Amino acid sequence: SQxxxxxxQALSIQEGENATMNCSYKTSINNLQWYRxxxxxxxxxLILIRSNEREKHSGRLRVTLDTSKKSSSLLxxxxxxxxxxxxxxxxxxxxxxxxxxxxxxxxKVLA
Amino acid sequence: NAGVTQTPKFQVLKTGQSMTLQCAQxxxxxxxxWYRQDPGMGLRLIHYSVGAGITDQGExxxxxxxxxxxxxxxxxxxxxxxxxxxxxxxxxxSRGQGRDGYTFGSGTRLTVV
Numbered sequence: 774s775q776x777x778x779x780x781x782q783a784l785s786i787q788e789g790e791n792a793t794m795n796c797s798y799k800t801s802i803n804n805l806q807w808y809r810x811x812x813x814x815x816x817x818x819l820i821l822i823r824s825n826e827r828e829k830h831s832g833r834l835r836v837t838l839d840t841s842k843k844s845s846s847l848l849x850x851x852x853x854x855x856x857x858x859x860x861x862x863x864x865x866x867x868x869x870x871x872x873x874x875x876x877x878x879x880x881k882v883l884a
Numbered sequence: 885n886a887g888v889t890q891t892p893k894f895q896v897l898k899t900g901q902s903m904t905l906q907c908a909q910x911x912x913x914x915x916x917x918w919y920r921q922d923p924g925m926g927l928r929l930i931h932y933s934v935g936a937g938i939t940d941q942g943e944x945x946x947x948x949x950x951x952x953x954x955x956x957x958x959x960x961x962x963x964x965x966x967x968x969x970x971x972x973x974x975x976x977x978s979r980g981q982g983r984d985g986y987t988f989g990s991g992t993r994l995t996v997v
Contacts, residue, residue, distance in 0.1 A: 808986075815989055816974070816986070818986060821984065863986075871942060872917070872986065873929060874926050874927035876924065877926055
C-alpha cells in the first residue's frame with residue numbers, strides 16, 4: 774500500500790509563480806524525501822528532512838514537515854518552465870529498510 | 885563516475901519468457917532497491933538489499949527474484965513474464981537509510997505481450 778499520498782495530483786501555474794504540493798503519510802517516520810522526475814527519466818533526489826526537523830531549504834525549494842499531522846509540503850518559489858515535472862515524496866518505515874513512494878504531483882509551469 | 889546503470893533500456897518479452905534486468909552502481913553504496921512504476925500508481929518497491937548477501941521483499945515481490953553477490957550489482961530476475969509485469973523498472977542506490985537520498989538509474993521499459 775502507498776505510504777505517501779501527494780496532493781494535488783496535478784498543478785498548472787504560470788512561470789514566476791510559487792508551486793506548493795503536499796504529502797500525507799500514514800505511519801511514523803524517521804525521515805521524508807522529495808524527488809523530481811522529468812518525463813521519461815529517472816527520479817532525482819531533491820531534499821531529505823528528518824523527523825526532528827520542521828523546515829529545510831535548498832535553493833528555491835522549501836520543505837516543511839509536521840509529524841503531528843503526518844504531512845509535508847514542498848514549495849518551489851519563482852517557478853520556471855524547467856520545473857515542469859512530477860514530484861514524489863518518499864517515506865521510510867522505521868524498523869525496516871524500506872522507502873515507500875507516493876503517487877506524485879504532476880507540475881506544469883507555463884511560460 | 886557513472887552512477888547507477890541499468891540495462892537494457894527497452895525490452896519486449898513474450899508471456900512465459902524469463903529475463904534479467906541488470907543494475908550496477910559504482911558509488912560503493914550499501915543500499916539498493918528495485919521499483920516498478922505504473923501510470924497512476926507511483927513507484928512500488930519490489931525488492932531491496934542493505935548489503936552484499938542480504939536481500940528482502942518489498943511491496944510487490946511476487947514473480948521477481950533478486951540476489952546481491954557484490955556491492956556493485958543487483959540484478960532483478962523475472963521468472964515467467966506476465967502481461968501484468970509490463971512496466972518501467974527503476975533501480976536505485978544510496979549510502980544508507982536517512983543518510984542521503986537515492987540515486988536512480990534511467991529505467992528499463994519492459995513490455996510483456
